[in-house]
Amino acid sequence: MKPILYIVVPCYNEQEVLPITAPLFLEKLQTLRDLGKISDESRVLFVNDGSRDRTWEIIRGLAASDPHYLGIAQSRNRGHQNAVLAGLMEAMDRCDITISIDCDGQDDIDAMDKMVDAYLDGCDVVYGVRASRRTDTFFKRFTAQSFYKFLAAMGAEVVYNHADYRLISARVLREFSNFREVNLFLRGLVPLVGFKSTTVTYDRAERLAGESHYPLRKMIALAVDGITSLSVKPLQLITGFGLIVALVSFLGVVWALITALCGKSVAGWASMTCIVCFVSGVQLICLGIIGEYVGKIYLETKQRPRYIISERTWEAENTEHKS
Ligand code: UDP
Numbered sequence: 164m165k166p167i168l169y170i171v172v173p174c175y176n177e178q179e180v181l182p183i184t185a186p187l188f189l190e191k192l193q194t195l196r197d198l199g200k201i202s203d204e205s206r207v208l209f210v211n212d213g214s215r216d217r218t219w220e221i222i223r224g225l226a227a228s229d230p231h232y233l234g235i236a237q238s239r240n241r242g243h244q245n246a247v248l249a250g251l252m253e254a255m256d257r258c259d260i261t262i263s264i265d266c267d268g269q270d271d272i273d274a275m276d277k278m279v280d281a282y283l284d285g286c287d288v289v290y291g292v293r294a295s296r297r298t299d300t301f302f303k304r305f306t307a308q309s310f311y312k313f314l315a316a317m318g319a320e321v322v323y324n325h326a327d328y329r330l331i332s333a334r335v336l337r338e339f340s341n342f343r344e345v346n347l348f349l350r351g352l353v354p355l356v357g358f359k360s361t362t363v364t365y366d367r368a369e370r371l372a373g374e375s376h377y378p379l380r381k382m383i384a385l386a387v388d389g390i391t392s393l394s395v396k397p398l399q400l401i402t403g404f405g406l407i408v409a410l411v412s413f414l415g416v417v418w419a420l421i422t423a424l425c426g427k428s429v430a431g432w433a434s435m436t437c438i439v440c441f442v443s444g445v446q447l448i449c450l451g452i453i454g455e456y457v458g459k460i461y462l463e464t465k466q467r468p469r470y471i472i473s474e475r476t477w478e479a480e481n482t483e484h485k486s
């Protein structure tokens with residue numbers, strides 16, 4: 164039995180690039196099928212992440228034009244990670260393997276051949292890893308690399324230079340569906356499921372059209388999410404840092420006492436101000452980090468759904484038939 168492959172593609176305001184990349188995904192599906200590697204039941208599944216432009220109309224049009232295209236729509240924009248999850252969970256029971264990929268053509272579609280080969284060789288998870296970032300701007304390259312290094316330093320292990328281009332088998336997805344966290348950081352969570360995995364390297368190209376939705380602000384938010392949902396190292400660092408500050412303060416007290424006893428004490432306004440500012444600054448930062456974790460606990464206890472699917476292209480067809 165040949166495996167059924169679902170290519171899961173999150174789309175948010177992608178009306179410019181979708182008409183260019185959608186046929187490329189379909190072509191890849193056909194090539195893999197002609198090579199006898201995947202089943203005829205394989206599909207491209209678009210996830211519309213609450214786009215405000217014509218993305219959903221385009222997806223519906225694609226689905227009507229070719230049965231190999233499917234689409235689901237989230238009830239509102241919930242972010243890239245949740246969109247990918249919605250697609251993977253939707254695909255899980257209909258296929259044997261999923262490959263998640265961005266819809267902007269930056270990730271080399273041809274790497275899918277190697278991913279499927281690795282699956283056929285017995286790997287359940289195949290991470291797409293960027294070999295070079297030549298086409299990224301210096302700023303993007305620098306921030307992205309700092310992102311991975313910072314994550315690793317903070318105890319959140321992720322595959323270096325791997326974004327969300329990866330193959331996951333349905334078997335792994337079924338186990339993964341038991342990971343119930345609301346704070347999603349897929350590239351940190353998937354390795355925790357285990358199973359045999361490997362990496363496939365590819366060159367990252369430029370966006371074919373449209374603009375990036377990951378400005379520095381979102382990247383920092385993703386890093387904070389990744390760290391606080393995967394590791395408690397920052398809390399340990401705070402404790403260590405607190406100890407150091409306490410030690411220094413203790414030495415300061417000794418120094419102040421000696422100075423006072425020697426009768427050399429002067430009204431040290433400057434030093435007092437510095438100490439007060441420094442210590443209160445440190446305390447606020449520490450409180451902020453702890454607050455970040457408390458906030459995560461708060462969100463997790465609510466157990467809200469991680470995604471809500473409002474429409475499916477194939478169901479839309481059914482209701483149209485009925486009416
Ligand atoms: N995306 C999404 N929801 C969002 C933001 C982005 O589904 O809120 C999708 C987007 O359509 C694209 C992928 O996530 O397919 C990656 O986004 P983008 O290319 O803008 O990020 P970059 O590659 O610049 O990091």
Ligand code: MG
Pocket residue numbers: 265267269370375
């Ligand atoms: Mg992109």
